[in-house]
Amino acid sequence: MGGSSDVPALRRGLAVLRLLASRPGPLSAAAVARELDLPRSTTYHLLAELADAGFATHFPEERRYGLGVAAFELGSAYLRHDPLERLARPLLRKLVDQVSLPAHLGVLHGAEALYLVREQPRQPQTIVSDVGVRLPAHLTASGRAMLARLPDAQVRALFPSARAFVDRTGRGPRNLPALRRLLTGERRRGWAVEDGFVTAGFASVAAPVYDHGERPIAAITVTFRHLCEEPCGQSWPELAAEAMQTADSLTERIGGSRA
Template sequence: MSDIPAARNALRVLKFVAAQSGPVRATTLSRELDIPRSSTYQLIKVMQDEGFLVHFPEERAYGLSPLVSEVGSASMRAGRLERLARPLLVKLVKRTGLPVVGHVSVLQGTDVVYVAKEAAQRAPTLVTDIGVHLPAHLTATGRSILAHFSPKQVRALYPARDSLFHRAEAGPSTLRELDALLEETRSRGWAVESGEITKDHASVAVAALDHNGYPAASIGLTFRVTAVDIHLWRQLGAAAAITAGALSMRLRGRI
């Protein structure tokens, strides 16, 4: 049987990283797998380019990408996403200088599930704790993700639904209204909701894209309407977009 050392070593790297409790440094991979350091870095570069490994800059280490969905449970994948996103979320909340709550969520069916959260001082107490599910069409993070889908894809998520669930008697009540709202989101560049989850609270959000251009997660900021002037919402949307872009790069293994 013929042997292809590069392919074999790439699989060994995947197996080794999958077996660890956290990200692994390149020097560790080289030492433990007995692969020359130069070859190790070449393998890592290719595996990042193909979306199988992601870089954790703060730890100077590498971990499995969400692309490797067959490795580990859904909760483990959420843990990897949380680890990638949390440092960025902390910086985002601090950079706003406002009493906001930052969060990261993912789409699960027609719900968003919150996987990371960071609150500034004097920020409001919210229902969006880690693990909480909320209807995607009512949340800014959910809308930012749905905005990357076509109307046909949205309807595939909401089959035979003449009316949409309301939480606070606000938000789109039909798929046609949701389509219009998502088109506004695409034009604006960031999603927004106000009073549709919690009265007198609003949120802005932007989706982070993986190497296939799929909205793998969303970065959101929530705040009391009375605490943040409406003229600052655009700035918060722009700040969320910068952070979502940084997370996209991490998901693609570019940083």
Template sequence: MPTIPAARNALGILRYLGERAAPARASSIARDLALPRSSVYQLLRVLMDEGFVIHYPEHRTYGPSTLMAELGAAPRRSAQLARLAAPLLERLVPRAPLPVVAHLALLSGADVIYLARVQGFRAPTTVTNTGVRLPAHLTATGRSLLAALPPGQVRALYPDRGSLIRRNQRGPRTLAQLEGILAETRERGWAREDGEITEDYASAGATALDTTGYPAAAIGLTFRSTAASASHWDALGDAVVTTAREVTARLAGRH
């Protein structure tokens, strides 16, 4: 049997991380696998560059990326995304120019599922609790995710093109109207909705991509629409885009 220590050690690290319920420190990996700490850091760096390992800087730990999570169950992938994004949501909320609720959402068919939520001081109470499902075409997070999909995939999600679900008598009625909204979203760089889920509430959203360029999850901010000026909208849009890019970078194994 060929002996290639670096390859065996790298696979050993992946197996070690994949079998753990939580991310691990490099020192723990080195100790448990009886490897030099310097070698562990070098191998982790390569695995991060190749998209197989994610670094959680707040805890100085490492865990398997979505490339590895795709081999497991969907709940594990959702938990990983929530763990990865939670510190970023915590930092996003106090930086917003008005009281907001930040959330992380995942596309599931033609719905979005909310994986994590952080409510700011004096922020409105929203329906976007963890585990809630909402029609993707009515939410800012959903629209940002749909806008990142190939048009053919969007059409496949909405086979009944002439009667889309609406709430509060708002939102697109047809697939053609939705496609117009998604085109505006791509041009703007982030999605928005105003009163289409809850009256007097509005949201901005932007999408994080995985290592293949596929929309992995969306970052959203919800706030009272009556409190938001045009400059607030621009600032909130910039904020969700910045945070979504940070999630994208972490999914790719970059700081």
């Protein structure tokens, strides 16, 4: 490398990779140049270098470029390092110390919320959302915090019929219109709430974590005891603000951008 003079070229190369990764299929060099506002000659040079290194693949018959095997290998290595969990754990610990309640990190796995990390206060509480547990996303605050930021078509694909709406306690959405009404309110509010949807006597608030493409990649959730015989419509904004601050901090740590 030639020092600081190579930095602009590196940034442009990374911009090309991000663009290729953001598209559902290969792109022409002209499309890459147009999207990134680059000279044609520079674009062809960058694509050739990326292809030589295995990070891009050239499809000569289509005159298009896509991601290469090296990009896949890099992504696989990233996952092996468990970066999301490692970066989230100290933030969750700080959140738990502030609110004295259990907190966890969850991701969407199909139509379920999968819990990856959990931190407990000094006096542990028994909750259902342990590490490795999967729960129906439409019932959990963490699941709906992410669902609220997905396109309508994707939500519809995850919940194609009434059979997809599992019931645990008699509360929660039973069909797609009911789920959409909840998601609309939660998207507007900025966080999701569940009150006895998963386990009677417990409630949760959750806020989404975003990747660099402003897509919901995870959620930070705080769970607490709350017994209410009938749905009481509480949203716990003070507690949600703490979860949102933690989610925003994790978004920043992973290089994400809030929608």
